[in-house]
Amino acid sequence: MTANPNDPKLEAYLRQFRPQQPRPLPGRARVALLRWRVPLTAAAAAVLVLSVSLVLFLRKPDHGSIVQTERTEPLAQETSFIRLSRAAMEDTRKFDARMDLLSTKLLPDVRRSQGILKALAHE
Amino acid sequence: MGRKLTFQEVQNLYQRHGPALLAYATSLLTDRGMAEDVLHQVFLGLLGKSELPQEATPYLFRAVRNRALNSRRNAVRLTSLDDQQWLVKPQGMMEAGLEVERALRELPPEQREVVVMRIWGEMTLAEIATVLDVPANTVASRYRYALDKLRATLKENIEQV
Numbered sequence: 001m002t003a004n005p006n007d008p009k010l011e012a013y014l015r016q017f018r019p020q021q022p023r024p025l026p027g028r029a030r031v032a033l034l035r036w037r038v039p040l041t042a043a044a045a046a047v048l049v050l051s052v053s054l055v056l057f058l059r060k061p062d063h064g065s066i067v068q069t070e071r072t073e074p075l076a077q078e079t080s081f082i083r084l085s086r087a088a089m090e091d092t093r094k095f096d097a098r099m100d101l102l103s104t105k106l107l108p109d110v111r112r113s114q115g116i117l118k119a120l121a122h123e
Numbered sequence: 124m125g126r127k128l129t130f131q132e133v134q135n136l137y138q139r140h141g142p143a144l145l146a147y148a149t150s151l152l153t154d155r156g157m158a159e160d161v162l163h164q165v166f167l168g169l170l171g172k173s174e175l176p177q178e179a180t181p182y183l184f185r186a187v188r189n190r191a192l193n194s195r196r197n198a199v200r201l202t203s204l205d206d207q208q209w210l211v212k213p214q215g216m217m218e219a220g221l222e223v224e225r226a227l228r229e230l231p232p233e234q235r236e237v238v239v240m241r242i243w244g245e246m247t248l249a250e251i252a253t254v255l256d257v258p259a260n261t262v263a264s265r266y267r268y269a270l271d272k273l274r275a276t277l278k279e280n281i282e283q284v
Contacts, residue, residue: 005248005263005264005266005267005270007270007274009281010270010273010274010277010281011241011242011270013277013280013281014238014242014273015242015243016213016216017210017211017212017213017216017220017223018142018210018211019142019143019145019146019209019210019211019243020142020145020146020208020210020211021141021142021145022137022141022142022144022145022158022159022162023159025133025134025137025163025166025167026163026167028130
């Protein structure tokens with residue numbers, strides 16, 4: 001059995017002195033920030049990495065589009081209506097030769113073994 | 124799984140138990156700054172938890188005790204309790220208050236923590252035994268010895284009241 005060790009007079013005397021208030025808890029916003037600190041830092045790092053990658057990608061010259069431009073521009077010039085008309089009026093043999101050359105560039109190759117026209121011909 | 128404690132509920136608990144817990148943490152750590160840090164860690168940790176047990180006081184004292192002991196283990200240097208003022212002195216009782224703080228400092232730590240929990244935490248001896256994980260009889264004797272020493276030290280002041 002526990003003996004009652006209380007001393008009401010002494011206890012009342014001690015209780016006159018209250019313990020001091022601790023400094024307040026951080027505000028709701030700061031608490032949220034503390035709780036989300038790690039995920040927010042990770043997200044910010046991911047955004048930074050993505051931005052840098054995007055900038056680097058956009059700054060890199062796109063060789064494919066240059067090749068495409070080089071190939072299509074002369075073809076467009078060659079097949080222009082005015083040029084072809086002029087060639088036909090000047091020299092018909094030269095015109096035929098030019099049309100043959102252009103047809104190889106513009107039309108599908110019927111002699112290719114895997115060509116679509118060959119497949120259609122079989123059907 | 125119960126409902127999670129809201130920020131306002133944690134604030135209310137802090138308002139109610141903060142001062143006694145600060146006194147307790149200071150008595151364990153002898154450093155008010157560290158004691159306040161421990162309190163903040165404990166209370167902010169409550170935000171992710173479900174509702175507290177019915178008897179919140181022993182739970183909070185136990186949580187503060189565990190964290191304070193961990194902090195004390197990891198602390199590079201602890202200040203002396205001599206430098207700490209942890210009681211509010213009523214008007215005209217500054218000297219008496221300093222005397223009480225001095226008397227508390229002179230108690231062995233295991234007696235001092237029982238006094239803080241009993242007087243300012245307003246806990247029963249059984250609750251204190253739960254927090255400290257010792258038999259209630261041990262708590263009772265620590266408390267009795269502590270009161271004997273305090274009575275002897277503060278005898279003159281008490282008789283004046």
